[in-house]
Amino acid sequence: MNVREWPARHAADAGLGVGFAAALAFQASRVADSWGGDYWQFDCAAGAAVCVIALLRRHGRARAAVAGLAVAAAALLVARFAQLPAEPGPAMALGLSVLVGSAVRALPVVPACAVAAGGLAVVAGAFAAFSHSVVAVLNGLGWLAAVVIGLWPRLLDARRRAVADKVRRDERLRLARELHDVVAHHITGIVLQAQAAQLITRKHPEKVEGSLADIEAAGSDALAATRRVVGLLRDAEGDPALPTPGQERLGDLVERFGGHGPAVRLRLPAGEPVWPPEVTSTVYRVVQESLTNVSRHASHARSVTVSVAEERDTVTVEVLDDAPPAPARYYHRGGYGLVGMRERVETLGGTLRAGPRAGAGWSVLATLPVTSRERR
Structure with missing residues (x-):
């Protein structure tokens, strides 16, 4: 238990x-008035025994609940066969409510259900033994209130955990996509340039130095991009904000791709669109992954066409290539x-549609x- 919680607890x-003491005093006075003699003592x-157990419940909720229910069951049997006032009385019913509610709130599912069932059994016994007494009704209402009060925060906690798990899962997927986009794109560029360097080595040895410089630059870009994403993963201050590249970086992306791949035509909307960062x-990641x-x-x-169009409430991104069909290609395109x-x-x-074009x-x-509100 946190030290700061001690005063409140x-x-x-x-x-x-104080509530237990008041209930016991009220109970004793009512029994003395209606039954007379020493009937109030038992x-x-x-x-009082159940109330004391309820006050000590934090030392072991399951044991406390079992002990309280056992005392209540014994008292019920003694009262029934010894012709004593109906049990469990108001004070005992209050103590049992605290024990049952605490168990339902804090214990694992199976022990919590067992304690709730034990409390229901005591209530059923009270109704069977003293059906004519208001005490039986009081016990039923106390048990129901205890289960509701214990179950409600438990359900809220479960809902909060589910929401937190979903947020963490979505964040992991978002960061996984970001890592994939960054690493796959840059490493693919390095591999292609290395393959080109091998050809240059055999045909134009004098150009090898330039190819190696290009590979070094691509490797440096990959390392810097990876470090940025890893920095986001290590950031403990709230929700990491992933980069939102604009049209200028989209042009750089196409230019880099055209340097070691087929020619790319880029078509962008006129002016500077005002889109939400996401x-x-x-748009950038779709083009990057497609290239x-x-x-x-x-x-x-031989050529690739990248078109980004903007209509009133829609942004459309289309990437087309003219490569001849290859059976293995359709399978590999289904990766991460x-x-x-x-x-x-x-x-x-x-929506996203991806697949072979008619012909090739x-x-x-x-x-x-993109809604009008988002544009503003």
Whole structure:
């Protein structure tokens, strides 16, 4: 238990103790008035025992609940066969409510259900033995209140945990997509440049130095990008904000790809679109992953067309290549990259279609909604 919680818990237990004492005093006075003599002594002794157990429940909720229920069951049997006032009395019912509610709130599912069932059995016994007494009704209401009060915060905690788990899962997927996009794109560029360097070594040895410089630059870019994403993973201050590249970086991306791949035509909307950061980032990642897939699976493509169009409430991204069909290509295009693209687009309420074009080539078409409110 946290040290800061001690005063509050002690104050709560003190208030509960005062409530138990008041209930016992009321119970003794009522029994003395209606039954006379010393009948109140057994009733108050049994009630006090359960109340003390309830005050000590923090030392072992399961043991305390079992002990309290056992005392209540014994008191019920003694009262029934010895012709004593109905049990459990008001004070004992209050103590049992505290024990049952505490167990339902804090114990694992199986012990919590067992304690709740034990409390229900005591209530049923009270109804069977003293059906004519208001005490039986009081016990039933106390048990029901205890279960509700214990179960409600438990359900709220479960809901909070589920929401937190979903947030963490979504964040892991988002960061996994970001890592995949960054690493796969840059490493693909390095591999292609290394392959080109091997050809240059055999045909134009004098150009090897330039090729190695290009590979070094691509490796440095990959390392810097990876470090940025790892820095986001290590950031403990709230929700990490992933980069949102704009149109200028989209042009750089296409230019880098055209330097070691097929020619790329880029068509962008006129002016500087004002899109939400998540839309801008998704447009960039869709183009990046599509170009990476062209490099990896469509090396015979002669040209690629990247079109980004903006209508009133929609942003459309289309990447087309003219590579001849290859049987293995359709299988490989179903990897994590396509899954990540689809997750990004569908998270924003958009759609993604990817597949072979009629005749030859491959098409990736993403449609993203952009509302008027988001534009402002």
